[in-house]
Amino acid sequence: MNTLILKTTSRFLFTLLLLLSVFLLLRGHNEPGGGFIGALVAVGAYALFALAHGLTAARKLLPLPPLRLVGWGLLVALLSALVAFFLNKPLMTGVWFSLLGVKVGTPVIFDIGVYLTVFGALLSAIFGLEETADRTPEEAP
Amino acid sequence: MRAFVYNVVLTVFWMLVTESFTLSNFLVGFALCFLILLLARPLFDAPSRRYFTLAWKLPRFGALMLWEIVLSSLRVAQAVLSPRLSIKPGFIAYPLTVKSDLEITLLANLITLTPGTLSLDVSTDRKVLYVHGMFVDDPQAVIQSTHDSLEKAVLEVTR
Amino acid sequence: MSFLEGALLALTLTLPFAVYRLVKGPTLPDRVVGLDLITSVAVAMAALYALLSGQTAFLDVAIALALFAFLATLGLARYIEYRGHKGD
Amino acid sequence: MSWLIVLPLLIPLTTGILCLVLGSRSAQRVLGLVGALGLLAAALALLSQVNQRGIQAVQVGNWPAPFGITFAADHLSALMVLVSGVVAVVVALYALAEGDTPREQQGYYALSHLLLFGVNGAFLTGDLFNLYVWFEVLLLSSFVLMILGGSKAQLAGGVKYFAVSLLSSILFLVAVGLLYGATGALNMADLATRVGSLAPGLRDGLAMLFLGAFGLKAAVFPFFFWLPASYPAPPVIISALFAGLLTKVGVYALLRVFTLLFTQDTAFTHTVILWVAGLTLLLGVLLALAQGELRRLLSFQLVSHIGYMLMGLGILTPLGLTGSVFYALNHMIVIAALFLLAGLLERLQGTTVLVRMGGLYQSHPWLAVLFLLPAFSLAGLPPFSGFWAKFTLVAAGLQAGQYAIVAVALLVGLLTLLSMGLVFAEAFWKNPPRPLAGTPTPPGLGVPVALLALLALGLGLWAEPLLALSQRAAQELLEPSRYIEAVLGVSR
Amino acid sequence: MILAVTSAFLGALLAPLVYRWLGQLAGWGLALLPLGLTVYFASLLPTVVAGETVRHSAAWVPTLSVNFSFYLDGLSLLFALLITGIGTFIVIYTGGYLKGHPDLGRFYMTILLFMASMLGLVLADNIVTLFVMWELTSLTSYLLIGFNHTEFRSRRAATQALFVTAGGGLALLAGLVLLAGMGGSWEISELLAKGEVLRAHPWYLGALVLVLVGAFTKSAQFPFHFWLPNAMEAPTPVSAYLHSATMVKAGVYLLARLQPALGGTEVWSSTLMAFGLATLLTGATLTFRHTDLKRLLAYSTVAALGALVFAIGLVPLTSYYGAVGFATFLLAHSLYKGGLFMAAGAVDHEAGTRDINQLSGLFRVMPITGVAVGLSALSLAGLPPVLGFIGKEVLYLAALQAAPAWIIGLAVLGFAVGATLALILTVPFFRGQPPTGVHEGPPSLWLGPVVLAGLGLLVGLFPGLYNPLADAVASAVKGAPTSYHLKLWPGFNPALLLSLLTVAVGVGLYFVYPRLQAWMAQDPLPGPENAYVALLRGLLRLAARLEQTLQSGSLRAYLVWVFAGLSGLVGLALWRGGPFRWPGETSALSPAQLVLVALMLLGGLLVLRLRSHLAMVVVAGIVGAGVALLFLLQNAPDLSITQFLVETLTAILIALVLLQIRNIGEVPRGRWLDKLVALLFGGLVTVLMLGMLSEPIELHLTQFFAEKSLPEGFGRNIVNVILVDFRGLDTFGEITVVGLAGLGVYALLKRLRREEKP
Amino acid sequence: METWMALLVGGLSAVGVYLMLRPHLIQFLIGFLVLGNAANLLIFTSGRLGSAFPPLVQPDGTVLAPYANPLPQALILTAIVIGFALAAFGIVLFFRAEQVLKTLNAEAMPERLEAAPAPSPVDEVREERA
Amino acid sequence: MIELLVYALVALGIFFLLVAAIGVVRMPDLYNRMHATSKAGTLGVGLILVAVAVFYQELSVAARALSALAFIILTAPVAAHALGRASYLSGVKPCEDTYIDELAGHYQKNHKLESVDKTTPSSPTES
Numbered sequence A: 001m002n003t004l005i006l007k008t009t010s011r012f013l014f015t016l017l018l019l020l021s022v023f024l025l026l027r028g029h030n031e032p033g034g035g036f037i038g039a040l041v042a043v044g045a046y047a048l049f050a051l052a053h054g055l056t057a058a059r060k061l062l063p064l065p066p067l068r069l070v071g072w073g074l075l076v077a078l079l080s081a082l083v084a085f086f087l088n089k090p091l092m093t094g095v096w097f098s099l100l101g102v103k104v105g106t107p108v109i110f111d112i113g114v115y116l117t118v119f120g121a122l123l124s125a126i127f128g129l130e131e132t133a134d135r136t137p138e139e140a141p
Numbered sequence B: 001m002r003a004f005v006y007n008v009v010l011t012v013f014w015m016l017v018t019e020s021f022t023l024s025n026f027l028v029g030f031a032l033c034f035l036i037l038l039l040a041r042p043l044f045d046a047p048s049r050r051y052f053t054l055a056w057k058l059p060r061f062g063a064l065m066l067w068e069i070v071l072s073s074l075r076v077a078q079a080v081l082s083p084r085l086s087i088k089p090g091f092i093a094y095p096l097t098v099k100s101d102l103e104i105t106l107l108a109n110l111i112t113l114t115p116g117t118l119s120l121d122v123s124t125d126r127k128v129l130y131v132h133g134m135f136v137d138d139p140q141a142v143i144q145s146t147h148d149s150l151e152k153a154v155l156e157v158t159r
Numbered sequence C: 001m002s003f004l005e006g007a008l009l010a011l012t013l014t015l016p017f018a019v020y021r022l023v024k025g026p027t028l029p030d031r032v033v034g035l036d037l038i039t040s041v042a043v044a045m046a047a048l049y050a051l052l053s054g055q056t057a058f059l060d061v062a063i064a065l066a067l068f069a070f071l072a073t074l075g076l077a078r079y080i081e082y083r084g085h086k087g088d
Numbered sequence D: 001m002s003w004l005i006v007l008p009l010l011i012p013l014t015t016g017i018l019c020l021v022l023g024s025r026s027a028q029r030v031l032g033l034v035g036a037l038g039l040l041a042a043a044l045a046l047l048s049q050v051n052q053r054g055i056q057a058v059q060v061g062n063w064p065a066p067f068g069i070t071f072a073a074d075h076l077s078a079l080m081v082l083v084s085g086v087v088a089v090v091v092a093l094y095a096l097a098e099g100d101t102p103r104e105q106q107g108y109y110a111l112s113h114l115l116l117f118g119v120n121g122a123f124l125t126g127d128l129f130n131l132y133v134w135f136e137v138l139l140l141s142s143f144v145l146m147i148l149g150g151s152k153a154q155l156a157g158g159v160k161y162f163a164v165s166l167l168s169s170i171l172f173l174v175a176v177g178l179l180y181g182a183t184g185a186l187n188m189a190d191l192a193t194r195v196g197s198l199a200p201g202l203r204d205g206l207a208m209l210f211l212g213a214f215g216l217k218a219a220v221f222p223f224f225f226w227l228p229a230s231y232p233a234p235p236v237i238i239s240a241l242f243a244g245l246l247t248k249v250g251v252y253a254l255l256r257v258f259t260l261l262f263t264q265d266t267a268f269t270h271t272v273i274l275w276v277a278g279l280t281l282l283l284g285v286l287l288a289l290a291q292g293e294l295r296r297l298l299s300f301q302l303v304s305h306i307g308y309m310l311m312g313l314g315i316l317t318p319l320g321l322t323g324s325v326f327y328a329l330n331h332m333i334v335i336a337a338l339f340l341l342a343g344l345l346e347r348l349q350g351t352t353v354l355v356r357m358g359g360l361y362q363s364h365p366w367l368a369v370l371f372l373l374p375a376f377s378l379a380g381l382p383p384f385s386g387f388w389a390k391f392t393l394v395a396a397g398l399q400a401g402q403y404a405i406v407a408v409a410l411l412v413g414l415l416t417l418l419s420m421g422l423v424f425a426e427a428f429w430k431n432p433p434r435p436l437a438g439t440p441t442p443p444g445l446g447v448p449v450a451l452l453a454l455l456a457l458g459l460g461l462w463a464e465p466l467l468a469l470s471q472r473a474a475q476e477l478l479e480p481s482r483y484i485e486a487v488l489g490v491s492r
Numbered sequence E: 001m002i003l004a005v006t007s008a009f010l011g012a013l014l015a016p017l018v019y020r021w022l023g024q025l026a027g028w029g030l031a032l033l034p035l036g037l038t039v040y041f042a043s044l045l046p047t048v049v050a051g052e053t054v055r056h057s058a059a060w061v062p063t064l065s066v067n068f069s070f071y072l073d074g075l076s077l078l079f080a081l082l083i084t085g086i087g088t089f090i091v092i093y094t095g096g097y098l099k100g101h102p103d104l105g106r107f108y109m110t111i112l113l114f115m116a117s118m119l120g121l122v123l124a125d126n127i128v129t130l131f132v133m134w135e136l137t138s139l140t141s142y143l144l145i146g147f148n149h150t151e152f153r154s155r156r157a158a159t160q161a162l163f164v165t166a167g168g169g170l171a172l173l174a175g176l177v178l179l180a181g182m183g184g185s186w187e188i189s190e191l192l193a194k195g196e197v198l199r200a201h202p203w204y205l206g207a208l209v210l211v212l213v214g215a216f217t218k219s220a221q222f223p224f225h226f227w228l229p230n231a232m233e234a235p236t237p238v239s240a241y242l243h244s245a246t247m248v249k250a251g252v253y254l255l256a257r258l259q260p261a262l263g264g265t266e267v268w269s270s271t272l273m274a275f276g277l278a279t280l281l282t283g284a285t286l287t288f289r290h291t292d293l294k295r296l297l298a299y300s301t302v303a304a305l306g307a308l309v310f311a312i313g314l315v316p317l318t319s320y321y322g323a324v325g326f327a328t329f330l331l332a333h334s335l336y337k338g339g340l341f342m343a344a345g346a347v348d349h350e351a352g353t354r355d356i357n358q359l360s361g362l363f364r365v366m367p368i369t370g371v372a373v374g375l376s377a378l379s380l381a382g383l384p385p386v387l388g389f390i391g392k393e394v395l396y397l398a399a400l401q402a403a404p405a406w407i408i409g410l411a412v413l414g415f416a417v418g419a420t421l422a423l424i425l426t427v428p429f430f431r432g433q434p435p436t437g438v439h440e441g442p443p444s445l446w447l448g449p450v451v452l453a454g455l456g457l458l459v460g461l462f463p464g465l466y467n468p469l470a471d472a473v474a475s476a477v478k479g480a481p482t483s484y485h486l487k488l489w490p491g492f493n494p495a496l497l498l499s500l501l502t503v504a505v506g507v508g509l510y511f512v513y514p515r516l517q518a519w520m521a522q523d524p525l526p527g528p529e530n531a532y533v534a535l536l537r538g539l540l541r542l543a544a545r546l547e548q549t550l551q552s553g554s555l556r557a558y559l560v561w562v563f564a565g566l567s568g569l570v571g572l573a574l575w576r577g578g579p580f581r582w583p584g585e586t587s588a589l590s591p592a593q594l595v596l597v598a599l600m601l602l603g604g605l606l607v608l609r610l611r612s613h614l615a616m617v618v619v620a621g622i623v624g625a626g627v628a629l630l631f632l633l634q635n636a637p638d639l640s641i642t643q644f645l646v647e648t649l650t651a652i653l654i655a656l657v658l659l660q661i662r663n664i665g666e667v668p669r670g671r672w673l674d675k676l677v678a679l680l681f682g683g684l685v686t687v688l689m690l691g692m693l694s695e696p697i698e699l700h701l702t703q704f705f706a707e708k709s710l711p712e713g714f715g716r717n718i719v720n721v722i723l724v725d726f727r728g729l730d731t732f733g734e735i736t737v738v739g740l741a742g743l744g745v746y747a748l749l750k751r752l753r754r755e756e757k758p
Numbered sequence F: 001m002e003t004w005m006a007l008l009v010g011g012l013s014a015v016g017v018y019l020m021l022r023p024h025l026i027q028f029l030i031g032f033l034v035l036g037n038a039a040n041l042l043i044f045t046s047g048r049l050g051s052a053f054p055p056l057v058q059p060d061g062t063v064l065a066p067y068a069n070p071l072p073q074a075l076i077l078t079a080i081v082i083g084f085a086l087a088a089f090g091i092v093l094f095f096r097a098e099q100v101l102k103t104l105n106a107e108a109m110p111e112r113l114e115a116a117p118a119p120s121p122v123d124e125v126r127e128e129r130a
Numbered sequence G: 001m002i003e004l005l006v007y008a009l010v011a012l013g014i015f016f017l018l019v020a021a022i023g024v025v026r027m028p029d030l031y032n033r034m035h036a037t038s039k040a041g042t043l044g045v046g047l048i049l050v051a052v053a054v055f056y057q058e059l060s061v062a063a064r065a066l067s068a069l070a071f072i073i074l075t076a077p078v079a080a081h082a083l084g085r086a087s088y089l090s091g092v093k094p095c096e097d098t099y100i101d102e103l104a105g106h107y108q109k110n111h112k113l114e115s116v117d118k119t120t121p122s123s124p125t126e127s
């Protein structure tokens, strides 16, 4: 939709939504939220931006093609699950350590994997459909 | 903008010192740091100082907005709840004086939230804002009052 | 029933109006307006429930909803813009 | 030690992820084969472990059962995993030989390994909800594999496959929810100790719900119609993968659930299973007789023979379950071989419509042998693997006094033979009605088919090892306490 | 013995290599395999004749108590000698008959595989081993009948033979498994000792019927005889070997083998005699329909097989005539029929036709073959001094001892046709002018017929040569030591009279043969083959009908099947479960929640009335939003957020897709059947849910999670800790699903983009 | 009053099934979504209702009771996500099917692109026909 | 005292939401209905959010409640604009009472919007 109002607002909302998304991701272990919810909000951010500014502009705001993110997300999740191997514990056993005073555990890293995977997969769906929609000749009824 | 960056950096420092990374602590820290920066205002150059005036103007703008929303809601309530619908709806073209994207958007959104008017679209050459009004017995009066209150307020914060 | 419980019930009573518009139409945009109203009520309900339960966690529902809901409106608006509303 | 049980998941998962992350197609090819071989090796190691030390269990996340998710490998699971490894290797070889670039670009390798990830997860999990998740993993990968290429037939078949699969997912979900609500448990061993106390109506109703949910995946009557509507559509390698693995997951789940959880009122539940088995057998083979296109025909044969696996379950004796397990293992190999072979024929002749084919006995005698081995095995003729499967089932049925199902089983064997005989006569013996337009066929394509065909023969000539293992699987299934003990770690 | 069978199989598999290596001489080379085996089995003659048996066993599939075990007594030895001995000549014969055929290597392999299987069959002691071999003979026979595979008739005959014999084989399998269960053993030698147990067992009749079906189909007994003449589409070596001398005798062998265990009852003897006689007469009658040499011989084979079955039926009723008659006639028939077939093939090969009406004066150009045919025909006619005469004599003696006169009369009629056929076969050799350009074939073509005919003559002249083995065979069939002095000239007795009568009738029939032939050929009788054809046609028609109704291509129909089937099963289970338990105490929904519940139901119902697709999506949002709000009010914030987000994104996706679809089509109306099915299913879900709620739930999992979430999972949001830690594997699967969906969408859309790029 | 939930779930299931039985794929999809919602409500109810607090551990380590059963919530989250993935894939699949097959009516999508005559062991005429 | 304020805010909020709901039903056409949701609806939600902020008197809670409010104020007009514009473009007719339509005919085929010549109102006081 090519409207000035939407374009201007979406620029602002995009960052806001991304911020909210990261907020929901990182807080998820203690408060409502988590990787999946965070990813959905991030997808919403990109969907909004693509809607207002077009697909090409939205693609520029993403360092990787979305589908590649799926692979990386799964890889992060897998690695977090494998850490336990080195401690001689079963698959996916939570391993916690302190990082700069913040308690970080493999379950949290796993949640980041969830975030990346869901984000990549859904965004690839939205972008894919936007791309085909872009080519549909627009016509007034 | 530089002042804002300073403010944020100081706030992060505050959070590290207090060892609390909550939103509330951020806000407290932000407010504190702002006050400190306010004291140090003369150290900043002219464009940066706009940060401090904006810090004053923005709340005023917000308050105006809230007030307008209340007014408009009451107006709607009156219209909705009166036994006979006493509305005079219509689409009117509102000539814009504001120019930038941000200004136009702010104005349009403000118009939607204020009594009896709802922004529909901006013309492609950005000269006219088409508005749907609930009570447009006198389109020119609507235009004039909008121009006087809302557009002025917008210009105040953006320029 | 406490005041807030009553308030919650009162809030749900706005929903039938929205549902009426949603089902009645007559155009697709009208239905979207109904849906918009439901979203607003949902945000209000989340906030109210945050009061009622004493758990601010429900405020997060309100935040997420407030930011996200209008995406649906935008998506549907785009459909309406290009595909019309005839018969909807 | 505990990692061996999850290795059959981790290997395909890692392979799949690396294929996604790595862009290079040649790297993916190598990975595809290496992953499959690794899976096979892991499966062998797991089986030998289970065979030596009994049922193995691991508590994922190190949370004690029944709170976390338990993975358990008994003989049944380990055998199923092993055969999935065999099918994986064979299909990987076929894919390598075929080298279909567009398909590879759309992520074939990642998808097929993620499919295996789901399949092996389903075989090994000891948690009912977790099983649901694995079903979804393998379903979605199968959806995508089904439509890779996006031909008309694929989309039309894909829509039906997708629609019916959605249904089975929801049914499964509902069944798990109800079972949890009635017992408070999700771990299958935990459930096994609780299901008995449920009200009979609810218990059997739930049993039927599971029969429906898994029966849809296993493609049994009256839930099988989606399979012949969709399996002939995708490229043959994908049909083979599906035919070998997917329905067997449903069969596995039925075997698991109807030996571990629902064994209280076998006069009802297992009689229903026998009816389902009989009708599946008969209708499947009859519909196969009506087919003039090879892959659709094979799809109906696939359906029909699922009935054999249910037959042993319905009989519920050691011999019957031995037969079921052996049949499932044998069938994975045989039907995958036949589907791959159908692909070879399609390449050679440009069609799989039987009346248009012909002349292969003359031109490709070895191909004829490769067809006859699995075809006769499918019909249950000696000395092929299918014979032992059917023989065991027939013996079990007669011993249990289930004469009707035995009669059906024998009749279906005969009709299968007729059907395969007609295929042989049409595709191999007769002269083609008009010159055939085949496409160049890479030389390596016959190798995987030959491997499977020889396996079908080898398992027929030397059935003992696999039969003995199947028998141990059956014994374990009939003694749920062993499984429960291994999972919960306490004897009850 | 195990080695013998295994080496036969291995030798067969090597045949194509040998063929490639030896070329035209391969027939002679390969004949060494059966020859060697013949010698080996002949070396066992003294042992067996002395009344001993040989048994070798190796474990095969111990799990199922299946052994690779073999057992040799008189009966199996006779068969083994026939199989390997005749096999030797057949292989040699093949080398001449199919000289230069492109598929000869394959043929050698298949026919030797057949020989090995047949050998295994007659030697097997384990029931399963026997069955495996049994089916292997069917399979190899299938490939051999279909050797001329480009002809439709060959393919049809092969399929038919396979269908009938393998079908019977399946019945046999069931019967054998029953037998093993009845006798408690998988070894035939052990079962034979338990005859009384078996006959008294309630399963006796069932097992008997199943075994008989197996044996009758294989041995082409009425009403399954039709496949055998059709099988003459095979090359002549096959006809001679499989369809006269060996395979078709497998059924006879089995009956004889099991006679001591199953025989001795009324039903055994009467059934065998009835079917044997019927087959004898059928074969005899249908002989008149043909002028083709091989067809004539095939029907005569059918008749002879009937006679053999008839004989086995007589065994328990007679002192020793039945068993000895069986032993003698069996050998005689194998010798003369094998020879005749090979000779017929030689004639066909040299003269180019098998129609007796077109053959004449052959003796002058093919004297050696002529002699062989003459001698064999004598045996066929049952005339001295050949073995056929002795065999028939003893059979008549047996019949005279145990059968009523009318049966004997019918039997004479049946045997008389043998005499007729003997005339039909020999006359073309001696009457009329020899055809030009026809001459005697190579030795490979006449060696077999000559040796076999010569053997018939030799044993006929000196029956004492065969007597010890015949006694051993008879003992095995009888199940008790039996001996009888075989004589060429038994003196004047009723049997001789019957023989004379037989020949007289036969000669008489020869003179009406042309007229009978013309009459029967123009108006073929409806027979069991018509039933077979009708059965198959019906089967295929049924299949087509089933496909139309069941596999109709309608997704809707498939789904209705699913829901209806499921509802039926669940409903049945609930109904059987007896009185329904209602949930007891439950918690209250607040009024606000009740309003939500009502609105969701209302919204769901209203969706059904809409006539626009996107409107339906939007209105269905009531349900989605209602669920989210219920989650909210039920203290599930994570769920509520997720539900809202997912509903929103779903609506966006649907809108995005519908935006791009031009002709979306009407909203179709529902049908009453759909309503019924939906209501039924919904009702059952409600009932199941009420049943679930009436069960006490144990919250041990929940308590564990609540306790461990913070101290061990380091998270305060229990739901999230479950998701990423307690049940993290679920989530792993779940994100894989999401990732796969992304891949799928990519694959679907990528293709679209590429396609539409100009 | 979980009974109400049983009625609601049953009612929504019926609606969902009815929609899934319509031949149009968009209706099928809506039916699936409704049925999925019903299934989620069912699981939710299976953990029993009547809570007053969300399943969140307070900073002091206690959980305010009666708290909502977190296990069904986690299961539903997984189910929602999976259902969403299925729906998303389905939407695009149907879209693609419409582009290629030119219809969204499942009944109009052919199961076989061509009918192939079955071979017959008894019909000798067929040979000549072919 | 605080409690009373909270209750008052909640009651007012629900009142405005009810107004919006009734408006959505009662108003004669889409454009007028949008007035109801975009104004009364926003205010209703906002009041309840403020009530939450007041009730807890914690900065973090207030921050979250007010940010939710900010989001709504930010998005509601945009949504109304998008929906109203799309509806007008797709031909949703305003009700018959509509007094004036200066937008009519200004949308072009490609959804571009022409402007009309109108004099800018004079600014009353130049600051």
Ligand code: NA
Pocket: D072, D073, D074, D077, D123, D124, D125, D126
């Ligand atoms: Na398992």
Ligand code: NA
Pocket: A036, E723, E731, E734, F077, F078, F081
């Ligand atoms: Na999740």
